[in-house]
Amino acid sequence: MKAIIYRDNGGPDVLQLVDRDLPAPCPGEVRVRVAVSGVNPADWQARSGTAMAFPEVTPHLDGAGVIDAVGEGVDQGRVGRRVWLFMAAAGRPTGTAAEFTVVPAERAVPLPDGVGFEAGASLGVPALTAHRALTVAEDGPRRLRPGALGGRVVLAAGGAGAVGHAVIQLARWAGATVIGTVSGPEKARLATAAGAHHVINYREGDPSAAIREVAPDGVDIVAEVALGANLALDLAVLRPRGTVSTYANDGGRSVELNVPQNMVLNTRFQFLVLYTAGPEATSAAAEDVAAAVSDGALPVGAEHGLPLVRFPLDRTADAHRAVENGTVGKVLVDVP
Incomplete structure (x- = not known):
């Protein structure tokens, strides 16, 4: 072979x-x-x-x-x-x-x-990573299905990337209101095609105000691809006891935490990588992703973002x- x-x-x-x-x-x-x-x-x-x-x-x-x-x-x-x-x-x-x-x-x-x-x-790495990001909140579901994230607001940072795309699709399938942040018009088109309800260009205007307009009480879960670059925005829009699920740090910027700010917010930071997530988490993710695929919730191609x-x-x-x-x-x- x-x-x-x-x-x-x-x-x-x-x-x-x-x-x-x-x-x-x-x-x-x-x-x-x-x-x-x-x-x-x-x-x-x-x-x-x-x-x-x-x-x-x-x-x-x-x-x-x-x-x-x-x-x-x-x-x-x-x-x-x-x-x-x-x-x-x-x-x-x-x-x-x-x-x-x-x-x-x-x-x-x-x-x-x-x-x-x-x-x-x-599917694989992007979809299972997205599942993990969406199921680690303190008061959130451990499994995804239609309605599991009903009433929640999910922010997909980098909504045009492969993991961001899967976050949007899985979160929408599970009933969340989904916000995607992007760096330009073409990526905005892709995030919209993936199913994001709201897409915000973080390079224009006041992105935190735009997100707060959609989610006045704050975002429940942030699926984060560039924590060093986006931390200030994440904390500006996170609700108390919200979760920042970090699966990458694109750009490699260092992260400095304002401890009192995060104490007041009761912020939960979840760092994740599939290699060490454990067999129970990956098995559950594979089962839920398979169910979403069967429901037609994870299509690919430019027309799907x-x-x-x-x-x-x-x-x-x-x-x-x-x-x-x-x-x-x-x-x-x-x-x-």
Whole structure:
């Protein structure tokens, strides 16, 4: 089979297209014929890191395809089923940038027949991260379903990004009023297409006043992509006992906390990354995301607020460059 691998950390040029033997699933695993592989910032960050966890790595956490073999202890009826994959390369040397990959059975989630592989490969990290961000509030739900966030206001910072897009879609599916903040008109169009009820350009006018006009009592949950840059705005619009769920710090600005201000607000800061969220949280997120997909709540494509930028397997290095350079939309690798 064809696979992308790297044997040393570094830039995109360390990625190579090679031939490898077809992997066999071990007990509790499934083998998937990959149709589309999803690329996330975590993939290039792992590739460019300072230490190799394995002598050789096939990258990419997310993907979608068809199960073609199962290991001992897995229902044979799963063979031939369409699935989306999450955390495929987490703690393992083989991700989805290959014609076939092997994953624990629970990381292969049924994909409805009417949902394309490109949508399945766009779930994974963005959707599960969004779910986590929306389910950590002190007085909020731990699971998402229609109505679970009824009466709540969610602020999706960076509403045109892949995680911000999933936050908007999941929060709206769960009944929240959703506000997206963006940096310009094109991203405003994408956040609106994703389903945000209100979209505010944080570079114009007084964004905190605009948000307070929508949510006079304050925002319940902020799903934050750039805490260092946005903290002042977040605290200006957060309601008492509100939650700031931080999944990234784009721009890398340092964070300084005004302790008395946050004491008065009873602010909850939740820092999150899927690797250490724990199996209960990721399993619940996968179940809820699957339900949202079945309800048609997580479509992709420019018309739904998430443009798809696609590369063939032999141009995976270019796909990594696109993600590193901040390409707007979801970067995918099509596996022949």
